[in-house]
Amino acid sequence: MGTRAGIVVTGTEVLTGRVPDRNGPWLAEQLRLLGVDVGHVVVVGDRPEDLRAALSFLTSTGASLVITSGGLGPTADDLTAEVVGAYQGRPSAVDAELEQRIAAVVERLMARRGWRTDPSATAAGVRKQARVPDGATVLGPVGTAPGLVVPPADGRDGPTVLVLPGPPSELQGMWPDAVAAAPVRAALTGATELRQETVRLWGTLEAQLAVTLRELDAELSGLEITTCLREGELEIVTRFAPAAQGAYDRLAAALAAEYAGTIFSTGPTLDELVGRAFADQGRTVATAESCTGGLLAARLTERPGSSAWVRGGVVAYANTAKEQLLDVPAALLAEHGAVSAEVAVALAEGARARFGTDVGVGITGIAGPGGGSPEKPVGTVHLCVATADGREARALRLPGARSAVRERSVTMAMHLLRRALLGGPPA
Amino acid sequence: MGTRAGIVVTGTEVLTGRVPDRNGPWLAEQLRLLGVDVGHVVVVGDRPEDLRAALSFLTSTGASLVITSGGLGPTADDLTAEVVGAYQGRPSAVDAELEQRIAAVVERLMARRGWRTDPSATAAGVRKQARVPDGATVLGPVGTAPGLVVPPADGRDGPTVLVLPGPPSELQGMWPDAVAAAPVRAALTGATELRQETVRLWGTLEAQLAVTLRELDAELSGLEITTCLREGELEIVTRFAPAAQGAYDRLAAALAAEYAGTIFSTGPTLDELVGRAFADQGRTVATAESCTGGLLAARLTERPGSSAWVRGGVVAYANTAKEQLLDVPAALLAEHGAVSAEVAVALAEGARARFGTDVGVGITGIAGPGGGSPEKPVGTVHLCVATADGREARALRLPGARSAVRERSVTMAMHLLRRALLGGPPA
Numbered sequence: 001m002g003t004r005a006g007i008v009v010t011g012t013e014v015l016t017g018r019v020p021d022r023n024g025p026w027l028a029e030q031l032r033l034l035g036v037d038v039g040h041v042v043v044v045g046d047r048p049e050d051l052r053a054a055l056s057f058l059t060s061t062g063a064s065l066v067i068t069s070g071g072l073g074p075t076a077d078d079l080t081a082e083v084v085g086a087y088q089g090r091p092s093a094v095d096a097e098l099e100q101r102i103a104a105v106v107e108r109l110m111a112r113r114g115w116r117t118d119p120s121a122t123a124a125g126v127r128k129q130a131r132v133p134d135g136a137t138v139l140g141p142v143g144t145a146p147g148l149v150v151p152p153a154d155g156r157d158g159p160t161v162l163v164l165p166g167p168p169s170e171l172q173g174m175w176p177d178a179v180a181a182a183p184v185r186a187a188l189t190g191a192t193e194l195r196q197e198t199v200r201l202w203g204t205l206e207a208q209l210a211v212t213l214r215e216l217d218a219e220l221s222g223l224e225i226t227t228c229l230r231e232g233e234l235e236i237v238t239r240f241a242p243a244a245q246g247a248y249d250r251l252a253a254a255l256a257a258e259y260a261g262t263i264f265s266t267g268p269t270l271d272e273l274v275g276r277a278f279a280d281q282g283r284t285v286a287t288a289e290s291c292t293g294g295l296l297a298a299r300l301t302e303r304p305g306s307s308a309w310v311r312g313g314v315v316a317y318a319n320t321a322k323e324q325l326l327d328v329p330a331a332l333l334a335e336h337g338a339v340s341a342e343v344a345v346a347l348a349e350g351a352r353a354r355f356g357t358d359v360g361v362g363i364t365g366i367a368g369p370g371g372g373s374p375e376k377p378v379g380t381v382h383l384c385v386a387t388a389d390g391r392e393a394r395a396l397r398l399p400g401a402r403s404a405v406r407e408r409s410v411t412m413a414m415h416l417l418r419r420a421l422l423g424g425p426p427a
Numbered sequence: 428m429g430t431r432a433g434i435v436v437t438g439t440e441v442l443t444g445r446v447p448d449r450n451g452p453w454l455a456e457q458l459r460l461l462g463v464d465v466g467h468v469v470v471v472g473d474r475p476e477d478l479r480a481a482l483s484f485l486t487s488t489g490a491s492l493v494i495t496s497g498g499l500g501p502t503a504d505d506l507t508a509e510v511v512g513a514y515q516g517r518p519s520a521v522d523a524e525l526e527q528r529i530a531a532v533v534e535r536l537m538a539r540r541g542w543r544t545d546p547s548a549t550a551a552g553v554r555k556q557a558r559v560p561d562g563a564t565v566l567g568p569v570g571t572a573p574g575l576v577v578p579p580a581d582g583r584d585g586p587t588v589l590v591l592p593g594p595p596s597e598l599q600g601m602w603p604d605a606v607a608a609a610p611v612r613a614a615l616t617g618a619t620e621l622r623q624e625t626v627r628l629w630g631t632l633e634a635q636l637a638v639t640l641r642e643l644d645a646e647l648s649g650l651e652i653t654t655c656l657r658e659g660e661l662e663i664v665t666r667f668a669p670a671a672q673g674a675y676d677r678l679a680a681a682l683a684a685e686y687a688g689t690i691f692s693t694g695p696t697l698d699e700l701v702g703r704a705f706a707d708q709g710r711t712v713a714t715a716e717s718c719t720g721g722l723l724a725a726r727l728t729e730r731p732g733s734s735a736w737v738r739g740g741v742v743a744y745a746n747t748a749k750e751q752l753l754d755v756p757a758a759l760l761a762e763h764g765a766v767s768a769e770v771a772v773a774l775a776e777g778a779r780a781r782f783g784t785d786v787g788v789g790i791t792g793i794a795g796p797g798g799g800s801p802e803k804p805v806g807t808v809h810l811c812v813a814t815a816d817g818r819e820a821r822a823l824r825l826p827g828a829r830s831a832v833r834e835r836s837v838t839m840a841m842h843l844l845r846r847a848l849l850g851g852p853p854a
Binding site: 016308 | 506634
């Protein structure tokens with residue numbers, strides 16, 4: 001591959017998982033769009049020697065650009081700018097103009113929240129955030145922390161280091177300025193277009209796909225194929241240079257022929273498919289959730305514009321809520337139990353009737369860890385999607401812990417919706 | 428620090444963010460509990476040379492144990508076992524007994540899903556998964572992929588490599604066997620207890636805290652302090668050897684004195700505090716959500732045992748749903764608009780009345796990207812928590828994109844619940 005970049009995500013809170021890393025993947029995708037190959041994302045805690053080691057490792061992989069995120073705050077554990085400056089042979093000093101700009105931002109922030117506003121109390125932190133390696137380009141700031149472009153000192157080899165803040169909104173807000181900066185543009189010279197195509201299957205085991213790919217092997221040169229199985233969905237992502245488009249077309253045709261019964265998408269995600277189908281068809285939906293507790297409604301409403309097709313939903317944990325808000329007959333609950341195929345149907349129809357929608361979804365189950373019995377163990381889940389044309393129902397016995405049971409139930413409900421709206425592979 | 432480990436997370440789907448990494452943080456936390464220091468988590472795509480470079484980098488950081496996750500599947504892009512074997516100087520060969528075990532698992536999986544079950548079709552993939560480096564210890568398998576413990580070949584230096592599968596449930600299921608394996612125990616010799624304490628503040632800026640920490644600096648030796656600001660919550664995590672307990676106690680006392688008005692927890696997360704308070708006080712809750720679309724209900728019901736105190740909720744996107752399911756007066760909606768302080772109160776009281784709970788929460792707002800106006804721009808959110816004792820309400824104007832507005836609204840609702848149940852710092 002051509003131009004290569006590496007990413008360093010800093011922060012003990014990320015390394016230990018208290019905060020999930022959203023920057024590494026986002027930066028990797030932006031670089032891919034620019035035709036830049038990313039080999040490694042290194043997550044590192046707030047120790048200078050560990051950060052230095054990561055910079056040195058990425059230099060050794062041949063990266064012409066290294067991007068860091070995080071470690072630009074006012075506290076002593078925020079040390080990225082200083083360490084990067086030293087690594088590049090560019091000692092840092094306070095930039096007086098920048099110091100004033102940051103002080104003004106901090107003052108505004110404090111005032112807006114109605115907090116203590118004595119500037120002398122925050123001056124040391126502001127001064128720290130205004131330290132800039134000699135010869136670096138300052139970006140922003142979007143929040144309080146400026147970004148930095150730090151090329152190697154004159155006469156030195158090695159990558160240009162782009163230093164970005166940790167909060168994803170600040171990092172993303174700074175990105176256009178960052179890629180426009182001359183030293184970043186120079187570091188990315190030679191980047192070439194890299195295409196990416198995705199095929200999604202529902203109901204094919206990875207082991208089967210492996211056979212197909214092995215048989216096709218001779219025809220796949222120039223393609224970088226990765227497969228990933230997640231909650232029953234098998235995702236095939238292929239990246240290639242424009243010259244290998246013919247090879248990709250052959251692969252796509254072979255997959256289409258072999259897996260006609262399980263390919264549900266050659267691009268959009270499940271959520272995109274379902275959202276677009278509701279919007280295009282002008283149909284509406286309402287949910288009735290027990291064990292998933294609002295997760296399905298939250299997933300549907302995550303999509304911009306979903307207010308056009310989601311009318312609402314009921315989270316009915318208590319049986320009285322199922323009766324009073326969704327008209328599930330008390331006798332049905334008594335006879336079959338709240339976790340039953342019959343109640344899933346009643347929930348779906350109750351949601352449909354109460355919200356006056358075209359489609360209703362009912363989910364009832366035992367997410368655990370408590371509540372299971374020999375007949376209905378933890379992981380037992382009943383789902384139903386009801387439309388004017390009829391109903392489709394599923395009874396599942398899912399493995400895994402509470403959150404896994406809840407997530408998989410919601411994914412199955414999304415596939416039932418996909419199937420009800422678009423046909424295609426059975427859910 | 429004493430014993431050191433490194434973690435390699437493999438998979439192009441993780442590197443590019445199509446799948447979030449759940450294994451790196453989980454493993455880092457498990458190692459911390461064992462007193463092992465983790466310096467780096469390296470995320471690497473499915474290329475042998477990139478994986479080799481990552482192993483070599485972690486060896487250079489002085490790790491005595493390197494853990495890999497992922498890349499053990501049947502497809503050609505799954506190459507971890509082979510690359511690790513070669514790195515450690517241990518060539519791989521098929522383990523016939525393991526091959527039979529994996530074949531039986533695959534057959535069972537296929538049968539259970541009712542998929543094609545011709546064993547010859549999957550034989551090549553199974554054989555690949557049964558390849559074991561010479562002298563390695565085999566773990567599991569929990570799913571189809573076995574784990575491996577691969578020490579360096581006799582006479583070689585370097586870390587022992589523990590190879591674990593990518594699916595989090597399989598990796599976590601294999602962990603007890605992995606840490607019990609003799610070569611892993613040997614690699615972790617010398618690990619010592621590392622304590623971790625957390626203080627959480629709501630309403631203090633990181634810049635203020637920086638001043639306090641700087642003033643205390645001389646008294647903090649032996650403490651590794653990291654601070655992290657997330658959705659308005661400032662989290663202070665301190666890690667230290669048992670000998671530094673005295674220094675930590677002094678820090679905790681200083682923080683308690685300085686930030687009495689903003690410390691809301693010296694341990695539990697916000698969600699733990701709220702869940703425990705409901706359970707301990709025997710009170711119940713119901714939600715009425717518009718812009719957050721079920722996210723608050725989903726967050727509350729994520730906690731095991733929450734069915735004892737969550738009765739349910741309504742997601743009321745459409746105004747008719749607000750009227751019919753939550754008794755919000757049509758006149759109120761017409762006069763003030765759906766996004767208003769008055770409607771937030773009506774939603775909270777409606778949820779409380781309809782579900783017969785002690786506490787009701789109402790949220791209404793404009794999450795964007797559409798729907799904003801000059802008077803009520805995107806990010807305008809009204810919240811109300813209603814109890815028998817009264818109401819607490821907030822009007823917010825949140826920055827950021829749709830998902831950020833939704834998440835921050837839910838976090839604010841959780842703080843309003845905390846405050847209503849436990850008192851403490853204002854939300």
